[in-house]
Amino acid sequence: MTNAHPRTVPTRRQLLTRIGILAGSGALYQAMTAMGHAQGTDFTAPPVLSGVKPGTRVLVLGAGLAGMLSAYELRKAGYHVQVLEFQNRSGGRNISLRGGDTVTELGGATQKVGFAPGNYINPGPWRIPYHHQGLLHYCREFGVALEPFIELNHNTWLHSSEAFGGRPVRYRELSADFNGFTAELLAKAIDQHRLDDAVSAEEREYLRTAMQEWGRLDAGLSYGKGALSSGMRGYDRAPGGGPDGAPTFSTPFARKDVMRSGLWTWLAFHQRMDMQTTMFQPVGGMDMIGKGFNRQVHDLITLNCKVTAIHQDDRGVRVTYNDMGHGGVVREAQADYCVCTIPLPVLSQLDVQVGAALRAAIMAVPYVSSVKMGLEFRRRFWEEDEQIYGGISFTDQQINQISYPSNGFFSRGPGVLLGGYMFGPAAYDFAGMTPAERLEHALAQGEVLHPKQYRKEFSNGVSFAWSRVPWSLGCCSMWNEQARKTHYKALCAMDNRVVLAGEHASYVGCWQEGAILSALAAITQLHKRAQGVG
Amino acid sequence: MTNAHPRTVPTRRQLLTRIGILAGSGALYQAMTAMGHAQGTDFTAPPVLSGVKPGTRVLVLGAGLAGMLSAYELRKAGYHVQVLEFQNRSGGRNISLRGGDTVTELGGATQKVGFAPGNYINPGPWRIPYHHQGLLHYCREFGVALEPFIELNHNTWLHSSEAFGGRPVRYRELSADFNGFTAELLAKAIDQHRLDDAVSAEEREYLRTAMQEWGRLDAGLSYGKGALSSGMRGYDRAPGGGPDGAPTFSTPFARKDVMRSGLWTWLAFHQRMDMQTTMFQPVGGMDMIGKGFNRQVHDLITLNCKVTAIHQDDRGVRVTYNDMGHGGVVREAQADYCVCTIPLPVLSQLDVQVGAALRAAIMAVPYVSSVKMGLEFRRRFWEEDEQIYGGISFTDQQINQISYPSNGFFSRGPGVLLGGYMFGPAAYDFAGMTPAERLEHALAQGEVLHPKQYRKEFSNGVSFAWSRVPWSLGCCSMWNEQARKTHYKALCAMDNRVVLAGEHASYVGCWQEGAILSALAAITQLHKRAQGVG
Incomplete structure (x- = not known):
């Protein structure tokens, strides 16, 4: 079944453009979040950090999920932890907006x-896939109640301005018709022996039956109006009770309209690892997670600290910041090590004393808005x-x-x-x-x-x-393959006494799970370094 | 695209057997619930029954959902209603079992x-499709809280003893591979101009792109190991955080194993109208619905009444029953009309004075266990x-x-x-x-x-x-096409002063919605008859 296809591999950009043309700007969102991003987790259990030298100090920059989790696990291990946060609240991009809240933006x-x-409404993260086991672990540990999303x-509805006269169609209608017509084309091709070189005689039988059942084809291997298709796409008049309960069937769309619509892109969308069921959300708003984390470490956090410089030498780390709660007065914090979770568009503008590789990485990661x-x-x-x-x-x-x-x-x-x-x-x-x-x-x-x-x-x-948003200047990291190849290792590697954490330092970018996993990886590195084995 | 297929249409039985062979007994369950059954609702609003003659009496037999709803709406309209129930509880097949409960069965x-x-556990109904709007309406009206099912x-897991060495596979793995291989076969057939007689030149382009994107095919239109397929079926090592966060890809199954497994039957299953998302269940157990209905009509219900005969004449209906709460003493209840919701396997054994058509219908409807x-x-x-x-x-x-x-x-x-x-x-x-x-x-x-x-x-x-179960002698009605054609109208039509209700008197059999819709249809008939217009 190999097939030496003559066309060249399209570039990522070409692919995006093609999908964009076919299915509108929505597909761009889908493709951007699908490619090279975030579809799983490798969490099994929190790291065990033993043998900490008493008095070892860690400064954590940023009280989002990555910062608060770093603080939580480091303190539990025996480190002396301090967290500086820019905003007058903890939680970072984990936010919910309710009546009475105020949103002030740049400009x-x-x-x-x-x-x-x-x-x-949750302006940032709003859903949690079942396989984001790191985040789910801490929700359970911190008593954050979850419910299905x-x-x-x-x-x-699925809607394309260019298809079906611009009228939205139901997901079930498009899905049933797409499957039905796909199955019909393949079943008939097989039945007519057009694929005998690709499919064995034995497999032909299985395939034909599979297509017939899966696509709800009739005995003639056709997809059309009737009980089989209406049972998937819906009825004109639904089944009822009593003497007049008989249903009337709906009419499938035309095959060419279904295929031309581009709306099939949303069928595959829901089957992606990061969009599969079962999905969750916290009861009461996504910020219940931030609040749950905050309950664990609120005593370690100083709010309203605008970091301006991160310096380090053989003896330690020195962070300079403006204390915005006290007129912006300049202060300094010192520690043995630093976990920095500041989003890269902000971090790239600060005076950060790190090696060339990390500096280049900080500058290189694109962010999406x-x-x-x-x-x-x-x-x-x-x-x-x-x-x-x-x-x-x-x-x-x-x-x-x-x-x-x-x-x-x-x-x-x-x-x-x-x-x-x-x-x-x-x-x-x-x-x-x-x-x-x-x-x-x-x-x-x-x-x-x-x-x-x-x-x-x-x-x-x-x-x-x-x-x-002044404290993130964008929504989240959007690694491309080239940047990943060149800069990812450097971005995640500990640079003397400084290590970065946050969704940008993960393969689960733009998801809270990325913040969780990167934080665990960062503190593991930090601990090894502090133990003299990193 | 018509295709005069030479094979004859398989009978329902043949089809069931074929699926049963391919995919095991589970498919029988699926097919039996799929064909000729229950995939929607035609509820819009409760019927308005106006102008009831004061003092008109209705006897309702059975305090399941159909009986209780009949009683609720009839009393609201002005009828004088009495309900006789066999069990020592209301709710019928709407049951939940909890610690301390006792189950006693025939034998x-x-x-x-x-x-x-x-x-x-809910031994009877356990889920409510989004389109069962009748049931959902009354849950809302009666304050029954619902949560996603x-x-x-x-x-x-999907498991076939005959496939994949008897090991269960994840739904996502099978789904991704089934779609991928289906798309690959069709995309290549199209690309190699094998379907040019069936597909126009313009549609070819759409179809090829649709298959490529939907099936996660590579540029050569092949489905195989890599980022595209692992993003759907899952990874060997999931994406993580920090320096070692890169994922490793999983290997798709062999196409012939996927197609031979028969497990694709479960992919279509979830796309059926009655299995689609969003599904609901009552918070705390399905019997919260029965309890909600009971709150409305408990004062009308007499428990422990074992009906033995239903007689009627020009003047009214006379029901004989054993009062099991009082040593089985024989009693009689009289009314102008009767709504009978007794399950047919029980009803068919009673002395019921109805016309030949209804009697034949009562005997004819098969029940499934x-x-x-x-x-x-x-x-x-x-x-x-x-x-x-x-x-x-x-x-x-x-x-x-x-x-x-x-x-x-x-x-x-x-x-x-x-x-x-x-x-x-x-x-x-x-x-x-x-x-x-x-x-x-x-x-x-x-x-x-x-x-x-x-x-x-x-x-x-x-x-x-x-x-x-002594009071139902089976699970629910299982109409076949022949029985439906011959007996359905007669089963649902009012017979002088008696009308039947229950899931069996609907096209939504085996679902609570069938009980709801049949009850509304029954009382509408009854009301017309009482008004002299039925």
């Missing part, structure tokens, strides 16, 4: 969140009118997706959905708008998917543009 | 449930050791499936899983065993999927054999 725009009590929902929109509506119309309970609708418009809350199902009050989650050019476009303009664009685009209710039920909203 | 075997506090879990096993283990090893959070593992052994609880995720105490859910011959085999023998067989078969922990962590278990 000065300020938004006051107007959500009803109990509602929230509905990622795949067969009843959400993103914008998230949290929109509150007066009622959960997506549930009440459209039977959508959690999950994500995708569109080729700039907003890329609408995600419905996985909490508060069936409640009658106002609900908050994710009204846009943009990467790439769309994120920069939205970041360049005023918050009011962003809302207007999100409503205009979301209205295409929910024409009857989106304007009518809208109450208020908030946007979060990561490129305008 | 005399009695089991005392030994689960720890908070644990339960995890149906599809990419990390559960099933057995469910609830097994308690000392810890949730499926979560702690195998990262399985909810969802279902399937096997071709008799137990058919192991379903992991969708509640209590990450808790440390003992957990209860569904250690077997059998239909057809396996159900009769298990029903013929003693409860202790059933447990032993369930453990021996479950051990194949969880060899390290199943025996070691087992604590106690209970089995529920529906064929041995």
Whole structure:
């Protein structure tokens, strides 16, 4: 079955462009998060750091998850730990926004969140795959309650402006038809002996049956209107009770429209390791994790410290910072070692005394930006009118997706959905708008998917543009293959007395799990170094 | 693209047999529940029954969901309602078993449930599809809290004794490889111009790209070991953090093994309307629904009434029953109309005065039996050791499936899983065993999927054999096409003053939604008849 294909391998950029053309900007987001990134974890248990020399001091920069976990495990091992945090809160990018919260961004725009009590949006991380065992371990250890996050929902909308007359279709409709037509083409090719050189006589039988059953083909190996297809894609009139309970079948789309739509890209999306079920979220908002971590180490953290320099020599590490809680007065902290979790776009602008390789790595890692929109509506119309309970609708418009809350199902009050989650050019476009303009664009685009209710039920909203966040200057690291090859080892290797941690120092970039695993790797290195074996 | 296929259409029986052969007895269960059954709902709102003549009396037989809902809506409309129930509890097949409960079955075997506090198993219905809007409506109206039921879990096991050396494989592995190889075969056939008569030049390009992206094919249109496939099926060593964070890729199975395994039947399974996400369960056990209904109508229900005869004439309906709460004394209840929800295997043995068509229908509807096993283990090893959070593992052994609880995720105490859910011959085999023998067989078969922990962590278990339940004598109705054609209308049509309700009087058989919709249809008929317009 090998096939010497004559075409050359497309570059990553070409591939992105091709998907982008086929399926809109949403696919860019998908492809960017899929390639060379973050689809698993190698966590088994926390490292055992034994034999610490009493009095050994570690300075941790940043009280996000990587910083707080480093502090937690290092103190447990016997180190003397101090954490400096830029913000007036711990948690880093682990944030939830609730009614009464204020968002102030670079450029000065300020938004006051107007959500009803109990509602929230997570502008940063918002879901936890089942295989992010490091994060899940600490959630359990720190008493953070988790509940299912509905990622795949067969009843959400898929929308392409170029397909099906611009009307959204249900995931189940597209999925059933895509599978059905794929199976029909292959089953008939096999049945007509067109693939006999590639498939043995024995396998032919299995394959034909597999295609027939999986694709819901009729006895003639055709996919079409009837009980088999409606049982997957849905009915025109659903089965009911009593004398008039018989269903009427729906009509599949045309094969060429299904294949041309590009919407099949979202079928594979949900099968990726990092999008598979079962997915989780903390009960009450993602920041319950940050708060859980904070409960363990809050006594070690000093807030409002704007680090300006990290110096080191044979005797130790010396960090200079402005104490923003006291008029910006310059202070200094000293330690034997330093775990630095400052995001690279910020770190690259500081006076950091490290070797050339690490310095080059800090400069080299690209960051991606993103914008998230949290929109509150007066009622959960997506549930009440459209039977959508959690999950994500995708569109080729700039907003890329609408995600419905996985909490508060069936409640009658106002609900908050994710009204846009943009990467790439769309994120920069939205970041360049005023918050009011962003809302207007999100409503205009979301209205295409929910024409009857989106304007009518809208109450208020908030946007979060990561490129305008002063303490991260972007959303997360976006390694490419070349940068990974050249700089990854250097970025993660301990540089004399300084070691970096954070999602950027992992193969699980843009996920909290990356912060967890990088922190464990960093403190393991630090401990070896302190023991004189690293 | 039409294709006059020479083979004749296989009969339902042949199809079942073929799937059974390919994929084991589990597929029988799947096929039986898939064909001619239950994949939607036509509920929009409760019927409005206005103008009831004061004093009109309705006797409802059975206090399951259909009976209680009939009573609720009829009383609301102004009818005088009385409900007679055989058991010493309401709820019918809506049951949950908890520690301390007793199960006594025909034949005399009695089991005392030994689960720890908070644990339960649902021997009857256990999940609610998003489109069962009738049931969901009343859950909301009656204050029954719902939480997600995890149906599809990419990390559960698929097992065939005949495939992969008898070792279970992960759903994600099989799914990725099945899609990949399917896409590879079709993409190459298209690329090599073998399907040019079936696919236009324009569609060729779309199709090739669709297959490449959906199936995670490389530039040569091949599916194989690498970042693309491991990103779906999982890694040998998952991506991590720090210097050694690079993943190592897993090796796909051989195509012929994937296709021969028959396990692809479970890929389509989760895409069926009645198995799609988002699925729900009541918080605390399925019987929270029965209790919610009971709260509305408990004052109308008389328990322990064993109906023996239903007679009717021009003046009314007369039901004879033994009052089992008072030594079985014979009593009579009279009303103007009767809604009868007694399961047909029981009803067919009573003295029921109805016309020939309805009598024939009552006798004609086949019922299916099933057995469910609830097994308690000392810890949730499926979560702690195998990262399985909810969802279902399937096997071709008799137990058919192991379903992991969708509640209590990450808790440390003992957990209860569904250690077997059998239909057809396996159900009769298990029903013929003693409860202790059933447990032993369930453990021996479950051990194949969880060899390290199943025996070691087992604590106690209970089995529920529906064929041995005196008040239903089976699990639920199993209409076939012929019976549906001949008898369905007669079964659902009001017979003078008597109308039937229950899942058997619907196209949503074996689901609670069938009970809901049939009850609404029945009382609508009854009301029309009482108004002289039916």
